Amino acid sequence: MFRWYPFTIILHDRDRGEVQSVRLKLDPGAKVTGIAVTAAFQRGDTVVWAAELHHRGDQIRQALLTRRALRHARRNRKTRYRKPRFDNRRRPEGWLPPSLVSRVENVVTWVERLRRFAPLTHLSMELVRFDTQKLQDPEIHGVEYQQGTLFGYEVREYLLEKWGRKCVYCGAEDVPLEVEHVVPRSRGGTDRVSNLTVACHECNQAKGNQSLEEFLHHDPERLRQIKAGLKTSLKGAAVVNATRWALFRRLQATGLPLEVGSGGRTKYNRAVQGYPKAHWIDAACVGELGERMRLHPEMQVTRIVAKGxxxxxxxxxxxxxxxxxxxxxxxxxxxxxxxxxxxxxxxxxxxxxxxxxxxxxxxxxxxxxxxxxxxxxxxxxxxxxxxxxxxxx
CATH class of the missing domain: 2.30.30 (SH3 type barrels.)
Structure with missing residues (x-):
């Protein structure tokens, strides 16, 4: 036995030197990154090892804020008349905050480790969470899947993330949710994502073509929350979008062939195959090769938590x-x-x-x-x- 986590053994003798083709698939996230190692068998690509990597970016950010407060207080006590010098600092091109660098380095560390433990030949990663061009212009051309059914998954996944995967009107969770227009189309509402929410079937039918104010006149607090939510962006999506290109360049530097896909395609692949929602399953379903992925029903997933x-x-x-x-x-x-x-x-x-x-x-x-x-x-x-x-x- 070479290592406990991930459990690795070394064979002392082999009959042949041939090794199996192995692909590493990644689903980067703001808090958790899904990792799946797949191998090609006669019955199709199969997940042979999976893990969920929990980042500590929020802890790093909080530590930096605490340090900044202490330094600020000390400077006020000791050097209150000193002129500010922050203009002297220059950030290099491609600079990222330490909390985001931590997320990138965690993933790169595990890619390099798994290259030592397994004969990796290919990499796959989810490069963009949402196809923002498709969200803004449904008539865009040039990519084949954007002309098909995948567009609905891009919008739906974005809305589910934005509204916490629950009905915005009654708060119901773990029920089928439908895309709902805040301003009904019969009243001039559009299909822009700023006019869309998710609601359960009962609330969607009850609202009908009423305006938001008419439907929630009895619940002003929920009305205020929904109006505020329409204007807010996804903090997690911002973190992911800021780090994925840096991660993409780091993975390219490994020299292994790299396949990329969008979050909408990942969810489409998972939904078509009937798999439940999980970070490691999303990793297995990344890209075109995720359309046909075999998962063992009793797969034991390794939970990896960054501790520093x-x-x-x-x-x-x-x-x-x-x-x-x-x-x-x-x-x-x-x-x-x-x-x-x-x-x-x-x-x-x-x-x-x-x-x-x-x-x-x-x-x-x-x-x-x-x-x-x-x-x-x-x-x-x-x-x-x-x-x-x-x-x-």
Whole structure:
């Protein structure tokens, strides 16, 4: 056995040197990226390994905001008369905020890892979430699928994401939703996405050709929320759109053939095959090759959570920015580091037995493992910490 997560073995002897063609498929997201490794069998392309990669971009953003507030307060105290110097800073071309760079680097890291663990020959990724040209101009030409049924999936998927996959009028979830015109077409309403929402069948029929104000005159709060929602954009979509081209260029640099597709095509492929909604299933259905994808009904999906490699900050502060604690400079103790995957064999006590998990060290012989304290003498390292936490679902 070479590695626990992803579970990898090395064969000591082989009869032939031929290897199977393997494709890595990605569905990048703002919070979770779906990953699927597929192989070509006689019965068709099949998913052989799948994972969902959870990003920590929001944590990085919050940490940067906290740091900015502390620095701002310190500058006001120490250098209140100093002239601002932010005009001296220059951002290079293609610059992205650290929270977005983290998302790109997480995906690239796992692409490189999987290239070492499996003979990858092709890459596929969902490049754009929505076909914005098609949303603005339904008569656009030049791409074959845009003249067919896929356009409805582009608009519908956009609306489902925008309105949280629930009826905007009654809040019903997990029911079939229909595209609904806020201003009815009989009253001059258009098919622009700014005039569309999603509603359940009962609410759609009850509204009929009434205006929004007439239908929700008894619920002014919901009326206000819907009007505000019509003007808001998708924060997650903005994050994805800002990072996908950077990821696309990084994947191109690997030298592997790269296939791309849109979010509408992904959903169309998944709906035609009758698969449920999941990030790893979306990854498997990316692109033209996702039209015919076999999934094992008992597939165990690896959950990968980005944790980082600790912090360089040695001084902890209170809410006012004053020092209250100092962390040791050393990051290891008795050969262990926070994030190592270990197996604990505890001979006695209330936690007797074998436990496997990710440890958090202290600079004393008492580590934290799965919610309880354990002495390092009972621990054995299974896999060194690599900045990620793992689980199998």
């Amino acid at each position: 490699h600790g912090t360089r900050r040695r001084c902890g502060t209170d809410k006012h920015g004053f020092p209250i604690r100092h962390a040791p400079a050393a990051k290891s103790y008795m050969g262990f580091r926070t994030g190592d995957l270990v197996r604990a064999t505890i001979p006695r006590g209330k936690n007797t037995g074998r436990h496997v998990g990710r440890i958090a060290i202290r600079h004393r012989p008492s580590f934290r493992l799965n919610g309880f304290d354990v002495h390092p003498k009972y621990l054995k390292i299974l896999q060194r910490g690599d900045g990620y936490a793992y689980a199998t679902e």
